[in-house]
Amino acid sequence: MQNFAIYIHYPFCKSKCPYCDFNSHLTNKNIDYDRFLKAYGQELEFFANNIENKVVTSIFFGGGTPSLMPISLVEGILNKISQLWKIADNCEITLEANPTSAERQKFQDLKKIGINRLSLGIQALNNDDLKFLGREHSSQEAIETIEFTKKIFDNFSFDLIYARSKQTLKQWEEELNKALKFQSPHLSLYQLTIEKGTRFYSDFQQKKFDLPNENLSADLYQLTNQITSENGLEFYEISNYAKKNFQSKHNLSYWQGDDYIGIGAGAHSRVYFKRPLQIGSSFKNANLRSAIVMYHEPNKWLESLEIKGSAIQNHNYINKKELSYELLLMGLRVKKGLNKKILSYHLEADFGEIFDVKKLKKLQDQGLICFDNDYININPQQFLLCNSIITKTIECLY
Secondary structure (H helix, E strand, O other), rough: OOOEEEEEOOOEEEOOOOOOOOEEEEEEOOOOOOHHHHHHHHHHHHHHHHOOOOEEEEEEEOOOOHHHHOOHHHHHHHHHHHOOOOOEEEEEEEEEEEOOHHHHOHHHHHHOOOEEEEEOOOOEOOOHHHHOOOOOHHHHHHHHHHHHHHOOOOEEEEEEEEEEOOHHHHHHHHHHHHHHOOOOOEEEEEEEEOOOOHHHHHHHHEEEEEEEOOHHHHHOOOOOOOHHHHOEEEEEOOOOOEEEOOOOOOHHHOOOEEEEEEOOOOEEEEEEEOOOOEEEEEEOOOEEEEEEEOOOHHHHHHHHHHHHHHOOEEEEOOOHHHHHHHHHHHOOEEOOOOOHHHHHHHHHHHHHEEEHHHHHHHHHHHHOOOOOOOEEEEHHHHHHHHHHHHHHOOOOOO
């Protein structure tokens, strides 16, 4: 398996959105960017020294708000990656950006240094909901940024959050149709979820706002699929829609079981090492996949790298049973499903040794899943039941 993805986490934002449970911290004027560049480089070198030589097919700058990064920091990281690995000719290099005028000024320079895809955090196209979601930009700024991005990048995406408090079907239909007029080749459309540890979690518990009920949420989802399809965007993953050949390569790497490394505070990796690494007092089987999490707090991440040469907070080897669960949880999110070859590669077994095929056929007879010689997938008509169908599929594992 040659495909290999690299994620770079920039942990700073101007403000913390009330729905966000990502590892983000308020930015300040005292960030030592040279220190950060050195630290990012150290982590990249660690992985380069410990994994087989691979071809990088996608690079993703996420956060936080990576568009706050100085151009020199982004460029320095890209240069380091190119020194350590071969980068595929068609490598997708994405950076997440906020739609503010200050950050727009960097877009031309970002393209010059190699960024070839932008992901814009729009979230809503009306001011009242932007305020509710804690966003600092206005709907006008959002529109201007989308139009500006279209002039620079052929490949870009933007996010919208729907199923918001008091949102009706008609309101979402109007907003989504407005969004589709911009002809973005990719849209990420997420239903608002309430995550522990966020301000929305406590507000929701205190009944400061409500969310659409289950029936309305289902209607909103079906409407979303209908309108995007009518406008030439293919539903290819639970919350993602794209024109032909514009699916996110990076996210597909996660969903399809490719190796990926995460660089930066709080970043995650799923990767095979070429030799056993010492964990605590013992060595583990190098054939097992590693699950790695870096220290979350930025200063602790920096200091750990400077003192110990590593900022790994947790490193676990994933046994085959756990790995089968993980592959299904990710792979069945995708409309196309999970390639059987991927399962066999990771689990070192044939499909019939992994699953009780008789049980799977019962799910297929019920119209919940489909499987053929190449893929196992959820029936696209049943994606509203995605979570429960994944659970039922996992129960078919030996």
